[in-house]
Amino acid sequence: MTLWFVFALMTVAAIFAVLLPLGRSGRAQNQGSEVAVYKDQLAEIERDLAAGLIAAPEAEAARVEISRRLLAAAGSEPASEPKSSLKWRRAAAVLALVALPLVAVGVYMPLGSPMLRDFPLAQRERGSGSGMAQSLENLVVQVEQHLEKNPTDGRGWNVLAPVLERLGRFDDAVRAYRNSLTYNGESAERRSDLGEAIAAAASGVVTAEAKAEFERAHALNGDDPKANYFLGLAAEQDGRKDDAANIWRALLAKAPADAPWRPLVQTSLARVGGGGATMPALSDETVAASKDMNEGDRNAMVRGMVERLATRLKQNGDDVEGWLRLVRAYLVMGDRDKAVGASSDARQAVANDAARLRQLNEGLKTLGVDG
Numbered sequence: 037m038t039l040w041f042v043f044a045l046m047t048v049a050a051i052f053a054v055l056l057p058l059g060r061s062g063r064a065q066n067q068g069s070e071v072a073v074y075k076d077q078l079a080e081i082e083r084d085l086a087a088g089l090i091a092a093p094e095a096e097a098a099r100v101e102i103s104r105r106l107l108a109a110a111g112s113e114p115a116s117e118p119k120s121s122l123k124w125r126r127a128a129a130v131l132a133l134v135a136l137p138l139v140a141v142g143v144y145m146p147l148g149s150p151m152l153r154d155f156p157l158a159q160r161e162r163g164s165g166s167g168m169a170q171s172l173e174n175l176v177v178q179v180e181q182h183l184e185k186n187p188t189d190g191r192g193w194n195v196l197a198p199v200l201e202r203l204g205r206f207d208d209a210v211r212a213y214r215n216s217l218t219y220n221g222e223s224a225e226r227r228s229d230l231g232e233a234i235a236a237a238a239s240g241v242v243t244a245e246a247k248a249e250f251e252r253a254h255a256l257n258g259d260d261p262k263a264n265y266f267l268g269l270a271a272e273q274d275g276r277k278d279d280a281a282n283i284w285r286a287l288l289a290k291a292p293a294d295a296p297w298r299p300l301v302q303t304s305l306a307r308v309g310g311g312g313a314t315m316p317a318l319s320d321e322t323v324a325a326s327k328d329m330n331e332g333d334r335n336a337m338v339r340g341m342v343e344r345l346a347t348r349l350k351q352n353g354d355d356v357e358g359w360l361r362l363v364r365a366y367l368v369m370g371d372r373d374k375a376v377g378a379s380s381d382a383r384q385a386v387a388n389d390a391a392r393l394r395q396l397n398e399g400l401k402t403l404g405v406d407g
Contacts, residue, residue: 047140077102176200190219197229206237224257231266242270259290261297268304277308284308299402306364306403342366346378353385356392360399367403379405 078099085095176199183192197212213230220226231249235242242250247270253263268283284305291298342365349358359382366375379400386392 074102074105172199173203176203187215188219190216190221194220194226197233201233201236206233209233210237222256224253224260224263227253227256228260228262228266232262235266242266242273246270261287261291261295261301265297265301265304268301272304272308281305281308299399302360302364303402303404306368339369342369349385350381353382354389354392356382356386356396356399359385359396360403363400363403363405367405372405375403375405 081090081095081098081102084090085092090098176196179192179196179199183189183196186192193212193216197209197216200206200212201209210230210233213226213233217226217230227249231242231246231253234246234249238246246266250263250266250270253260254267257263264283264287268280268287271277271283272280284301288298288301288305291301342362345358345362345365349355349362353359359378363375363378363382366372366378382396382400383393386396
């Protein structure tokens with residue numbers, strides 16, 4: 037209530053400051069100003085005469101003329117301002133004093149929020165981020181309401197399913213993906229998406245049900261990257277690390293160089309890099325040649341290749357992919373200290389290239405060496 041009173045007081049003060057002159061007559065003020073000016077001119081003549089700036093005759097003539105004007109200004113009766121003009125000005129001032137607050141209140145009440153409670157800054161900052169999520173959830177509700185009335189709208193289910201999964205509503209996402217399959221038809225991508233949602237609902241475990249969906253997707257498209265990745269993950273979770281490594285290595289061999297999921301597969305391959313799998317940085321030809329070697333010779337060959345790669349990168353440090361392969365190789369061999377050291381060398385080598393440095397940092401973060 038105090039705040040309202042302060043605002044009202046400020047409004048009245050501002051209105052008075054602007055409109056008060058409307059209620060005054062400016063004639064007397066103008067007359068007083070003329071008398072003061074003539075008196076200052078007389079005083080100035082006396083000063084100039086004392087200083088020798090003007091001659092006595094000139095000073096006397098100026099004094100007589102200014103005195104005449106002073107007497108005329110002081111002795112003349114002020115012309116009375118027309119009463120009608122003053123009346124209208126005062127009426128305008130009163131009208132503005134009353135009408136402006138009423139108009140302001142009339143506009144604010146329907147458009148403003150006078151009953152809204154205090155909203156601290158910290159809550160506003162938190163609310164700005166949650167506002168987008170709230171907006172997305174509102175859109176989801178609208179789509180769900182639409183699908184309740186039109187359950188055979190396959191396009192709607194296809195749009196809704198990934199959004200539900202992103203919001204963490206995995207069971208609802210599974211149902212939406214199933215409906216998308218029902219009303220849009222069979223495809224490897226839809227089967228893979230359904231399997232991923234089932235695995236997400238199981239906290240990342242590739243259950244038998246999820247694995248069945250990935251196998252169906254693989255049967256429809258043997259090169260489907262999501263199906264192959266999760267089939268490798270299922271093998272890893274079953275303890276078959278060699279099978280997982282083989283699946284992922286084959287996936288990488290066919291993957292485009294700029295595939296967005298490539299770092300994820302590389303990291304997973306590094307995670308199961310022991311056993312019968314060689315390091316992921318080796319080419320397929322080298323892998324084939326190393327199959328007939330014993331374990332010691334194979335390890336020696338791998339370390340030799342890693343050392344040659346490290347030497348080459350010291351001479352030409354612009355190869356970001358080479359640095360990432362080197363760090364990954366050290367991780368596969370279980371030498372994390374060398375992996376960390378190589379990551380530091382890599383950052384120094386590309387420090388002057390913002391694009392390469394960003395690519396390197398993203399790759400190192402994917403490998404778990406982002407310190």
